Amino acid sequence: MTNRTSNKFSPEVRERAVRLLLEHKGEYPSEWAAMTSIAAKIGCTGETLRHWVRQAERDQGLRAGPTSEDRERIKALEREVRELRQANEILRKASA
Incomplete structure (x- = not known):
């Protein structure tokens, strides 16, 4: 998006x-x-x-x-997923 x-x-x-x-x-x-x-x-x-x-x-x-409320919730969840993936990548590199 x-x-x-x-x-x-x-x-x-x-x-x-x-x-x-x-x-x-x-x-x-x-x-x-x-x-x-x-x-x-x-x-x-x-x-x-x-x-x-x-x-x-x-x-x-x-x-x-999707309603405006649904769209905002989806954006927040996508942002959270992106942040968690970045954190996992950092942890994976640190443990290697």
């Missing part, structure tokens, strides 16, 4: 953008048209807003996939 970019937008901005989309998507010919319009007002790309909306849907149980 690669770390793409820093989080430029606060959680409040993300939540507001998702809420705006959900409230106003009926005013646009398509969900994507709503996303690109609202994203431009927020200062992000349509694809970024699409990602936020899909994650919010997963968090609410409306879409299959």
